[in-house]
Amino acid sequence: MAVNTLWDPVNLGRLALPHRLAMSPMTRSRARSDGTPGPLAAAYYAQRASLGLLISEGTQPCADGQGYLNTPGIYTDAHVQGWRQVADAVHARGGHLYIQLMHVGRMSHPDNTPHGRQAVSSSAIHPSAQMYTAAGMKDIPTPRALTLAEIATTVDDHRRAARKAIEAGADGVEIHGANGYLIQQFLAENANHRDDAYGGTIENRARFALEVAAAVADEIGADRTGIRLSPGSRLGGIDEGAQGDELYRYLVGELAQRALAYLHIAHHGNEALLKAIRAAWPTTLLVNRGNRPLELIAQDIETGLADVAPVGRWALANPDLVRRLREGLPLNAPDSSTFYGGGAMGYIDYPPLMPA
Numbered sequence: 001m002a003v004n005t006l007w008d009p010v011n012l013g014r015l016a017l018p019h020r021l022a023m024s025p026m027t028r029s030r031a032r033s034d035g036t037p038g039p040l041a042a043a044y045y046a047q048r049a050s051l052g053l054l055i056s057e058g059t060q061p062c063a064d065g066q067g068y069l070n071t072p073g074i075y076t077d078a079h080v081q082g083w084r085q086v087a088d089a090v091h092a093r094g095g096h097l098y099i100q101l102m103h104v105g106r107m108s109h110p111d112n113t114p115h116g117r118q119a120v121s122s123s124a125i126h127p128s129a130q131m132y133t134a135a136g137m138k139d140i141p142t143p144r145a146l147t148l149a150e151i152a153t154t155v156d157d158h159r160r161a162a163r164k165a166i167e168a169g170a171d172g173v174e175i176h177g178a179n180g181y182l183i184q185q186f187l188a189e190n191a192n193h194r195d196d197a198y199g200g201t202i203e204n205r206a207r208f209a210l211e212v213a214a215a216v217a218d219e220i221g222a223d224r225t226g227i228r229l230s231p232g233s234r235l236g237g238i239d240e241g242a243q244g245d246e247l248y249r250y251l252v253g254e255l256a257q258r259a260l261a262y263l264h265i266a267h268h269g270n271e272a273l274l275k276a277i278r279a280a281w282p283t284t285l286l287v288n289r290g291n292r293p294l295e296l297i298a299q300d301i302e303t304g305l306a307d308v309a310p311v312g313r314w315a316l317a318n319p320d321l322v323r324r325l326r327e328g329l330p331l332n333a334p335d336s337s338t339f340y341g342g343g344a345m346g347y348i349d350y351p352p353l354m355p356a
């Protein structure tokens with residue numbers, strides 16, 4: 001079998017990517033107050049176009065889906081116009097854009113949302129966490145459980161947001177099923193105490209994720225639909241319990257039947273499960289292990305454990321990351337004090353290296 005390297009091309013859905021790196025989704029909290037991407041967003045993403053596939057910051061598919069301050073949305077015409085500028089700028093530089101659909105569920109504070117309403121989740125269980133608001137850190141209040149009718153509406157919100165992402169010129173969408181947000185709040189035993197068709201058994205807890213994936217894939221094409229999962233993540237108070245492996249084997253097995261553009265794993269160390277997912281997954285597999293030296297990222301590609309390696313903070317701090325890594329050049333260090341909010345500083349002013 002031929003061995004692939006980090007620098008070999010790869011197909012992902014409808015896209016032909018030039019190499020195996022990609023930009024991991026990163027919230028930057030710089031959208032306008034109505035959720036339209038801010039004036040600098042197009043420049044930020046375009047600067048990073050050589051990464052090939054750029055997965056956008058988490059973007060709410062509806063007002064209830066927002067949790068953090070100044071995250072962008074993709075559910076109004078203004079949002080579409082804002083994202084169109086981003087997509088056009090990325091395409092002009094030869095890159096590709098997937099918009100990440102992030103419904104945060106209970107990981108929300110009403111002060112950060114446009115309607116100021118109580119957050120929604122699978123069950124009325126708070127995540128025991130605090131959140132940054134315009135008035136500083138506040139306790140996250142208890143959410144209310146979605147009704148069955150509201151679950152159907154929320155699935156539909158994802159479908160319509162996916163359509164709007166395509167209208168804006170995005171190449172596809174990534175469904176955020178990771179990191180403790182709404183989809184994982186349905187998956188996890190300790191966050192989902194429902195006794196209807198969406199709670200209890202593994203099949204029931206996976207139902208919402210599968211319905212969202214089906215709705216998005218039916219709307220825009222499976223080959224423009226990706227999904228991110230984070231088996232074993234404890235972010236946002238999540239605990240998937242003793243059945244965690246079984247849950248993901250079932251979920252990935254069901255998703256595998258849809259021939260999605262890709263599955264994106266935010267890996268938390270369960271190597272046996274990752275190997276099982278690789279074996280079960282028929283299309284492109286993205287694996288982000290976080291904080292990993294380049295040699296080990298390359299090894300995942302060479303051994304076939306992953307097809308693409310999304311990187312987060314390196315990409316945030318190095319607009320010309322691909323060149324730097326290919327040529328073994330030094331990297332800018334990311335400045336965490338400017339990750340979220342603010343303007344150009346720490347956003348579009350990380351310097352590229354001068355041409356050799």
Ligand SMILES: Cc1cc2nc3c(=O)[nH]c(=O)nc-3n(C[C@H](O)[C@H](O)[C@H](O)COP(=O)(O)O)c2cc1C
Pocket residue numbers: 024025026027028056057058100102176178179228266288289290291292310311312313314339340
């Ligand atoms: C500032 C920042 C914002 C992030 N926002 C998101 C997000 O919106 N959606 C998501 O799935 N992951 C998000 N992540 C996680 C990253 O995609 C990635 O998994 C993580 O940073 C580990 O990869 P790295 O070591 O290459 O940065 C964020 C990470 C950072 C540093």
